Amino acid sequence: MPAPALTLTAIPDLPLVEPGDDLAAILIDGLARAGIAPAARDVLVVAQKVVSKAESRYRDLGAVTPSDRARDLARAVDKDPRLVEVILSESEAVVAHKPGVLVVAHRLGFVLANAGIDRSNVRPEPGAERVLLLPENPDASAAALKARLDAHFKIELAVIVSDSLGRAWRNGVTGIALGAAGLPALRDMIGRKDLFGRTLDVTQTGFADDIAAAAALVMGQADEGLPAVLLRGLAWHEPASDARALLRPKDEDLFR
Secondary structure, eight states, X not given: OOOOOOEEEEOOSOOOOOTTOOHHHHHHHHHHHTTOOOOTTOEEEEEHHHHHHHTTOEEEGGGOOOOHHHHHHHHHHTOOHHHHHHXXXXXXXXXEEETTEEEEEETTSOEEEGGGOBOTTOOOOTTOOEEEOXXXXXXXXXXXXXXHHHHHHTSOOEEEEEEEEEEXXXXXXXXXXXXXXXXXXXXXXXXXXOTTSOBOSSOEXXXXXXXXXXXXXXXXXXXXXXXXXXXXXXXXXXXXXXXXXXXXXXXXXXXX
16 A cells, blocks of 8 residues: 655735635636646645635724723733724633733634734735734635535535634644534544554544644745645545534633
């Protein structure tokens, strides 16, 4: 049996995405220009920022009036109270904070800093102070892109909407899947045998997160301008599940 191999190919020269753009068409055109022909079971990883931009998930801080709660919290974390107000509007609870750090439980279930709201790689707009929010529903965004790509290429692809998050116990950010379609986001190994015949009792793998982290090595984190990566060489047998399967319930989360 040949050794497994995985290839990661960034889609070059994609245009900057603006609100209302047809992101699926942009990706299809980018693949064609690069001479990349997707194959069945390829996975296209798309950065959250371009999905959010296409979905016009901007807020103008100049139009935000912070509440008393946001002002108090802003003083504690040394952040703009208008930004804190937007963070709170996207969150269900404040999990932890200290000067410079505000960790919240996002309304979508993610636990992350600043509700994923960001200014980096956001084009300045004259007369506005724009910040970019996460997609309204990343799993639905992934599913919509998959449907368009499948129809165009006449094959079954998988799509992941990725972002970069920090992790408990570890320094640094890594790629994770906010949304997924067409693959098992979480793979359950319970009941399988290890090399020595022992039964695995608790092992699950974050398959979609692994893929997003691999793609992040190619995408980069700064000015690379490579928001989409095609992965080839993966195999799976489990039914598809969306990225919500990766969210640990609060009553099982020892950090909350």
